[in-house]
Amino acid sequence: MPWRNVEVVAPVMSFILALLRTMYQDDEPKWSRRILESMICGMLTLTAGYAIDAMGLNGEWKYAVAGAIGFMGVDFVRQVAAAVLKRRCK
Numbered sequence: 001m002p003w004r005n006v007e008v009v010a011p012v013m014s015f016i017l018a019l020l021r022t023m024y025q026d027d028e029p030k031w032s033r034r035i036l037e038s039m040i041c042g043m044l045t046l047t048a049g050y051a052i053d054a055m056g057l058n059g060e061w062k063y064a065v066a067g068a069i070g071f072m073g074v075d076f077v078r079q080v081a082a083a084v085l086k087r088r089c090k
Helices: 006-025 031-054 061-072 074-088
Strands: none
Touching: 006 031, 006 061, 031 061, 031 074, 061 074
16 A cells, blocks of 8 residues: 555655645746746655665654655755755865
């Protein structure tokens, strides 16, 4: 059953949450940009899910990551990643 598979549910949850956030906050005026933002959030969640598996963490963390990425958005995730990499590469 695909709706019980965290590999499927977490990215879909992130997609839906990002879409609802962009509609509510009216961040993206065009529907094409709303869909793209939501797809990127879903893909980031999928990538983070593989990282969670690689670190040996519990798979339930994928739901938390999906919620955070979907709620905060791609730009915020990019800023945080850039700040972390900047500190680590000094």
